[in-house]
Amino acid sequence: MHTLWKGAISFGLVHVPVKMFAATEDKDISMRYIHKECATPLSYVRKCKTCDREVEWEEISKGYEYEPGHFVLFEKEELENLSTGANKEIKIMDFVNLTDIDPIYFQKTYYLSPGDTGSNAYNLLLESLKQTGKIGIATISIRSKSSLAAIRIVDQCLALETIFYPDEIRPVQQVPNLPENATVNDKELDMAKLLIEQLSGPFEPEKYTDPYREGLLDAIQQKIAGKEVKAAPERQETNVIDLMSALQASLDAVQTDPGTKPKAKKKSAKKGTKKETVS
Template sequence: MHTVWKGAISFGLVHVPVKMYTATEDKDIHFRSLHKDCGMPISYAKTCKHCDKEIGTEEIVKGYEYEKDKFVISTEEELESIKVAAEKTIKILDFVDLKDIDPLYFQKAYYLTPDMAGAGAYSLLLEAIKQTGKIGIAKISIRSKSSLAAIRVVDNCICMETMYYPDEIRSLSQVPNLPSQTVVNEKELGMAMALVEQLSEKFEPHKYTDDYRTALLELFDQKVAGKSMDVVTAPTAQGKSNVIDLLSALQASLDATNTKPDTSPPKRKRKSTAKSKDNVS
């Protein structure tokens, strides 16, 4: 695994040096856009619709849209000056019960391992969290972005899950068509609850798989193994040769010269000053 962050966990006066590793990975199947005729991947240039031209990186600035089509431009220097300090500390602010945290708040999970000579302090924090059943609520800065985080134990590892701040969670009042109150038939409710009980099992995550991704990969494997016409190799991108372009331009110039009618006025003959042989004495 690749280390994505190094720092320490602090709670009270205890300082636990740790390394951070991403606990999850994106296994979504991502498609590339290809040119249908030759199989070359299509690149998307940054263009300005107003100026109708491609824009270079040096011509791009950052702007915040405060109203529709109205922006406030900020320079890199301004943004740099107000960046969150890249503190190398996961500061635990409080300890809470896991049941008090709505899963809606959780973002991305990371594994934390002891760094340097921090194994003793690491084990101390791990056992304290495990035996009290509490979850640490902390703040951390990663890549100049401040995040809320939950510190908990997974088996024998301290795990950190970044969390949304409360103002990042949309209010239910914005969700359309929610019933103002629930009205159900008691007999139907009893049957529904009985069905829930019959389907209740211990959570075993390994029995759940992404059927769509599995079917896609099987389809791709079959196409590759069967050397389907849908399997293509992108051609090597070849830039224009200046030599060829120059030769083409020269040839075109020569062709134009050879076929162009001579419209210049006829040249006048210069009067000869030499004597004719017939007049030589």
């Protein structure tokens, strides 16, 4: 893994030297724009419309458009000076329960390993979080951008989750057409709850795949081999015309197809196993 950041976690007077690594990777298949006429990849040019010429990187600064056509400019050094000073420190401010944070706040996950020194402090923080069931709420500056973060445990490894600031979360009240006094039919509700129960089971991430990515990879190989790309089969339309019929049809499909129902063995195992909040 490539080290993205080096610094230290601090809580109270304790400093924990750490190295940061990306915990996730983008599996999107990258494609380039191609000129159809000659099959040449297109390039992007940084061109100034006023000077009518290409601009080199050393001639570029950043600017904020405070009104149409008017900008205030900032050099790289100015923006760095405005950053949160101790940009090599993950400062834990509070400890909270993981369940206190709505998933809407989470952005990106990073793994943290012990630094070249301070493995004892790393183990101390990891074990303390495990036994208290808490996570740390911290601030961090990555690439001159300040962010809130949550420090938690993932499989015996400290992990950092960058999280949005509260004013970055849009109010639900801005969503149009939300029901104010929702009412549901009791029979439909009972059937919906039964369907949810039939489809419930332990979370098994390995069984979920990206059908578009798999189809695109297959199409790429077919084109490389000079074959005609096969279209995905169309989904069969059902004749369900109302909610009750849809619920009943869904229940019938689950009950007749054992592959869609959770395994009883795994259900019982889940009930008998208590997972740690921070793991």
